[in-house]
Amino acid sequence: MENGAAKPVIVAIDGPSGTGKSSTSKAVAAQLGLSYLDTGAQYRAITWWMVSNGIDIEDPTAIAAVAAKPEIISGTDPANPTISVDGTDVAGPIRTQEVTSKVSAVSAVPEVRARITELQRTLATSAEYGIVVEGRDIGTTVLPDADLKIFLTASAEARAARRSGELKGADVNATREALIKRDAADSSRKTSPLAKADDAVEVDTTALTLPQVIECVVTLVEEKRAAK
Ligand SMILES: Nc1ncnc2c1ncn2[C@@H]1O[C@H](COP(=O)(O)OP(=O)(O)OP(=O)(O)O)[C@@H](O)[C@H]1O
Numbered sequence: 001m002e003n004g005a006a007k008p009v010i011v012a013i014d015g016p017s018g019t020g021k022s023s024t025s026k027a028v029a030a031q032l033g034l035s036y037l038d039t040g041a042q043y044r045a046i047t048w049w050m051v052s053n054g055i056d057i058e059d060p061t062a063i064a065a066v067a068a069k070p071e072i073i074s075g076t077d078p079a080n081p082t083i084s085v086d087g088t089d090v091a092g093p094i095r096t097q098e099v100t101s102k103v104s105a106v107s108a109v110p111e112v113r114a115r116i117t118e119l120q121r122t123l124a125t126s127a128e129y130g131i132v133v134e135g136r137d138i139g140t141t142v143l144p145d146a147d148l149k150i151f152l153t154a155s156a157e158a159r160a161a162r163r164s165g166e167l168k169g170a171d172v173n174a175t176r177e178a179l180i181k182r183d184a185a186d187s188s189r190k191t192s193p194l195a196k197a198d199d200a201v202e203v204d205t206t207a208l209t210l211p212q213v214i215e216c217v218v219t220l221v222e223e224k225r226a227a228k
C-alpha cells in the first residue's frame with residue numbers, strides 16, 4: 001500500500017440499498033490505503049438505541065428530544081470497521097430485521113441527521129490519507145466538496161437477488177419489495193433525501209461483478225489523486 005506524500009482524498013459513494021456501496025467502498029479504501037466510513041451503520045446504531053430505550057419510533061418529537069444522548073463511535077479501518085453505542089459493540093444487533101424496518105423513520109428526523117452529519121464530517125476531515133464515505137446523502141449534503149462522488153445503481157431484481165443470497169433462502173420477491181419500500185422512504189424524506197449529486201459519476205452495477213465495480217472506482221479515485 002503506497003501513500004507516499006499523496007494529499008488526502010475524499011470519496012463519497014451514495015446509492016440505494018443493495019447496490020454494492022459497502023462492499024465497494026471497503027475494498028477501494030483497503031486497496032488505496034484510505035479510511036472507510038459506513039454511515040448507514042451510524043443511522044442503524046442510533047435506531048438500535050431508540051428501540052432499546054423504548055422510544056416510540058412513530059413519534060418524531062420523542063426521537064428528536066433524545067437524539068443527542070447516545071455516544072456513537074465508528075472505527076474507520078476498512079479491514080475492521082467497528083460501531084459502538086455507549087461503549088457497546090452493536091455491529092451485530094444493528095443488522096436485525098427490526099432495526100432495518102425502523103431505520104428509515106429514525107433517520108428522517110432532522111435532529112438525528114444533524115447529529116450524525118456532524119460525526120461524519122469530523123471523521124472525514126480527520127482522516128490522514130483520505131476516506132471513502134458511503135451512504136445516501138454524502139455527495140449532496142455531508143461532503144458537498146468531496147474530490148470524487150460516485151452514485152451506484154442496480155436494478156431492483158439484481159439487488160434483491162444479491163440480498164437474498166446473503167440472507168440464505170430469503171424470499172426474493174419479499175426482499176425486493178422491502179428494498180423498494182425503504183428506498184422510497186429514504187428518497188422522499190424532507191431532510192437530506194437519498195439523491196444523486198449533480199456532479200456524481202453514476203455507475204450502474206446491474207451487469208457488473210463486484211471486482212469490476214471496485215476496479216472502476218479505484219481507477220476514478222486514482223485519476224482524481226493524480227490531478228490533485
Ligand atoms: N456488482 C455486484 N455483483 C454481485 N453481487 C454484489 C455486487 N455488489 C455487491 N454485491 C453483493 O450484494 C450484497 C449487497 O452489497 P452491499 O452490502 O455492499 O450493498 P449496499 O449498497 O451497501 O447495501 P445497503 O445500502 O443496504 O447497506 C452483498 O452480498 C455483496 O457482496
Ligand SMILES: Nc1ccn([C@H]2C[C@H](O)[C@@H](COP(=O)(O)O)O2)c(=O)n1
Pocket residue numbers: 017039040041043044103104107134135136137138182186
Ligand atoms: N447517509 C445515510 C446513510 C443511511 N441512511 C439511512 C437510510 C437507510 O435505509 C439506513 C440504513 O442504511 P444501510 O445500512 O442500508 O446502508 O440508514 C441515511 O439516511 N443516510
